[in-house]
Every structure is written in structure tokens, then in C-alpha cells.
Amino acid sequence: MALHSSISTTQSKGIVITIPILILFLSSLTIFLFFLLASLSTPCSCPPSFPEPSRRFQSVGISATSDDINWVKDQIRVNGLHMQDNVLRKGINPRTRAQQLQDLLQYKGISHYEGDEANNHTAFPCPGELLVEEHHSNYGEPWAGGRDVFEFLAESSHLTPDSRVLEIGCGTLRVGLHFIRYLNPEHFNCLERDELSLMAALRYELPSQGLLNKRPIIVKGEDMDFTRFGPGVVYDLIYASAVFLHMPDKLVWVGLERLANKLKPFDGRIFVSHNIKFCSRLGGDECTKRLVGLGLEYMGKHTHDSLLFNHYEIWFEFRRLKA
Numbered sequence: 523m524a525l526h527s528s529i530s531t532t533q534s535k536g537i538v539i540t541i542p543i544l545i546l547f548l549s550s551l552t553i554f555l556f557f558l559l560a561s562l563s564t565p566c567s568c569p570p571s572f573p574e575p576s577r578r579f580q581s582v583g584i585s586a587t588s589d590d591i592n593w594v595k596d597q598i599r600v601n602g603l604h605m606q607d608n609v610l611r612k613g614i615n616p617r618t619r620a621q622q623l624q625d626l627l628q629y630k631g632i633s634h635y636e637g638d639e640a641n642n643h644t645a646f647p648c649p650g651e652l653l654v655e656e657h658h659s660n661y662g663e664p665w666a667g668g669r670d671v672f673e674f675l676a677e678s679s680h681l682t683p684d685s686r687v688l689e690i691g692c693g694t695l696r697v698g699l700h701f702i703r704y705l706n707p708e709h710f711n712c713l714e715r716d717e718l719s720l721m722a723a724l725r726y727e728l729p730s731q732g733l734l735n736k737r738p739i740i741v742k743g744e745d746m747d748f749t750r751f752g753p754g755v756v757y758d759l760i761y762a763s764a765v766f767l768h769m770p771d772k773l774v775w776v777g778l779e780r781l782a783n784k785l786k787p788f789d790g791r792i793f794v795s796h797n798i799k800f801c802s803r804l805g806g807d808e809c810t811k812r813l814v815g816l817g818l819e820y821m822g823k824h825t826h827d828s829l830l831f832n833h834y835e836i837w838f839e840f841r842r843l844k845a
Contacts, residue, residue, distance in 0.1 A: 584704075585673045586829060619654045626650035652726035657694045657719070665696055666830050671795075672700035674826035674837070675761055679791045685709065685758035688751070688784070690777070691765035692740065694722040699731055707737045711751050715744040746777035748784065756786050761793040766800060774800040775812070782816045785842040792818070792840040817844045 617625060627650055635643055651657075658665040681687070683706050692698040692712035702710045714720055720742055728734050741750045760781055766774050778792075785792060801809040801820075813820060821839040828834065 584676050619656060622654040623650050623656070626653060646725070646729060648725050648729070649721075652722050655726075657722040657726075658696075660694065660719075661696060663833060664831055667828055667833065667835075668696035668698075669700055670826065670828045670830075670833075671697045671763060671835065672704075673829075674824075674835075675759060675793055676701070676704065678793070678824070678837075678839070679759040680789075681705075681758060683709075686755065687711065688713075688748075688757045688760045688781075690746075690760070690762040691715075692723070693719045695727045697763060698723070698738070699727060699733065702728075702733050702736045702738045703731070705736070707735065708739060710736070710738040711755070711757075712738065712740045713743050713746075713748065713751075714740065715742065717742065746773060746780055748780055755784065756790070757784055758786050758790050759793070760785060760791070761795075763795045766794055766798070767796050769800075771800040771803060778818065779816055782818055782842060787842050787844060790842055791821075794838045794840070795835055797836070798838045813840070814843075817842055819843050 634640070641647075661667070675681075679685070681704070683704060685705060686709045687701050687705060688711045689698055689701070690713055692714050693716065695702070695712075698710060698712055714723075720740065723740060728736075728738070739751060743750065769777075781792065801813070804812065810820070818840050819842075821841055824837045824839060825834045826837070
């Protein structure tokens with residue numbers, strides 16, 4: 523009887539102690555949930571999160587990095603490679619370019635169709651002179667230098683794939699191929715006067731590089747006539763590589779006058795290579811006055827080095843000052 527009384531007393535005391543604690547706990551929880559729900563229902567006044575400006579405008583994957591260079595050097599080292607004399611190697615049918623062309627003209631190729639079948643298996647026949655890439659030797663420097671020009675101009679102009687580019691005198695697309703590959707379809711425009719260069723560009727370079735789907739707008743023309751590109755197009759970059767130095771000064775100024783309104787204000791750039799004698803021959807003050815009259819500003823002189831051979835190019839930069 524005493525034992526039962528003791529247990530009942532202990533249980534009764536336990537209930538008296540537990541209920542206030544439980545009430546306090548539930549009250550605290552209710553207050554916490556109230557403030558939590560209130561904070562969730564209140565619109566956030568925090569500023570929106572934007573990427574850092576340097577990252578938004580940073581060109582990605584254009585120039586080779588130091589890590590890229592070290593990687594390829596390591597591949598050469600690991601494989602124990604050394605440059606050998608440039609002589610014909612053993613193969614199925616080793617030939618120089620001249621011999622390749624002769625083979626194409628005389629034999630049509632190692633394996634080929636005869637008679638009526640000869641025209642039924644090639645969707646877009648290309649002249650032998652283009653197939654052996656003789657046009658790659660039409661420049662005063664290696665064909666690979668086109669990549670150097672692309673990297674410098676694309677990074678200097680902060681281009682993105684959605685940018686629009688106009689090249690004056692794109693030739694056989696030594697530089698243009700890289701822009702066409704990088705840009706969205708129809709965003710690369712070119713004005714070129716030389717028919718052989720255009721044939722090499724359209725009949726060989728674009729098909730062989732798998733770039734027909736990019737639909738670059740390439741126009742045969744001269745006298746700085748840009749009307750065929752459309753009246754409303756505005757460019758992020760306009761460049762002329764070794765072109766203006768072969769033109770009369772008067773024609774260059776005509777071209778600049780027509781191009782000024784086609785350049786994106788402030789952010790757009792015009793780059794001219796080698797020299798700007800069309801400007802310097804006028805004298806500094808007169809040149810500046812004429813540029814200002816066109817709404818253009820001279821931004822400075824730049825050089826860039828080649829990745830693969832000992833060479834640098836000089837570029838002169840301009841921008842449009844008014845909308």
C-alpha cells in the first residue's frame with residue numbers, strides 16, 4: 523500500500539512538472555513559425571544577382587592558354603618527337619602539290635569513276651588547283667597566320683557568337699574561316715573583288731571545313747559598295763587586313779564614310795592593318811577633323827604576335843562616337 527502510494531505521488535509530480543515545459547515549448551515554436559512565415563512572405567529587397575562584369579564580357583576559348591601550350595609541348599616530349607627533314611614520306615602515293623595536281627588532271631585520282639558514272643558521285647566537283655590548296659601560298663606569310671588575326675580581333679572587340687562582323691577583302695578566307703566557325707549563321711559578311719579568291723572560298727574552303735551551314739554572306743564587289751548586305755545591319759567589328767594600303771586614299775575615305783553608320787556606337791570597332799597612310803598623309807589635325815566629321819575616333823595602335831612563327835602584325839583601332 524505504501525509502495526503504491528509512493529508511485530502515484532511520483533507520477534503525479536511528474537505530470538505537474540512536464541505540462542509547463544510542454545506549454546513553454548509549444549509557445550516558443552509558435553512564435554518561431556510566425557516569424558519564419560512572415561519572413562518568407564515578405565518580398566526580398568536584396569539586389570538581383572548578376573555575373574561579374576569581367577565574366578559577362580570575357581571571351582572564352584579563343585586564344586590558346588599557357589596550359590594549352592604546355593600540354594602540346596608535353597605530348598611532343600612524351601612521344602619523343604623531333605622535326606625531320608621535310609621530304610616525301612612513304613605512303614600510298616606520296617606527292618608534292620604540283621604532282622598531286624598533275625595526277626588529278628591526268629588520272630583523276632587513285633580510285634575514280636569512269637564514263638557516265640564520273641558525274642554521278644560528286645555533289646560539288648572542285649577544280650584540282652583548289653583541291654591541292656595552291657591558294658594557301660598566295661599570302662606573304664603562312665596560312666596559319668589567319669588564326670592569329672582572328673584571335674586578336676575577336677578578343678580586342680569582345681566578340682560573342684551573336685556578334686556581326688564585316689571583312690573588307692576576305693580573299694580565300696584565311697582569316698574569315700575562323701570567324702565563320704565562331705559566329706552564328708549569316709553573321710559574317712565579306713566584300714571581295716577577286717574572282718579566283720572567291721572561287722577558292724566558296725568551292726573549296728567552306729565545303730572542306732564543314733561550314734556551308736553557317737551561310738556567310740560573301741559578295742563580289744568593289745568601290746566600297748556595301749548596299750547588298752542590307753540597309754539595317756549594324757556591325758560589332760569591321761576590319762581590313764592589308765587592303766586599304768592598296769587603295770587610293772579617296773576611295774578609303776569613301777568607304778569609311780559609308781561604314782561609319784554601320785558600326786555599333788561606342789562598343790563597335792574598326793581595325794585597319796599595316797598602316798593608315800590615308801590618314802597620316804593629310805596631317806594629324808586634318809585627319810582628326812575628318813574622322814570626327816564621320817563620327818569616328820582613333821583609339822590607338824596595337825601589335826600582336828603569332829603563335830606559330832616569328833611574326834607580328836600592326837593594327838589601328840577606331841570606334842564610332844555617336845549613335
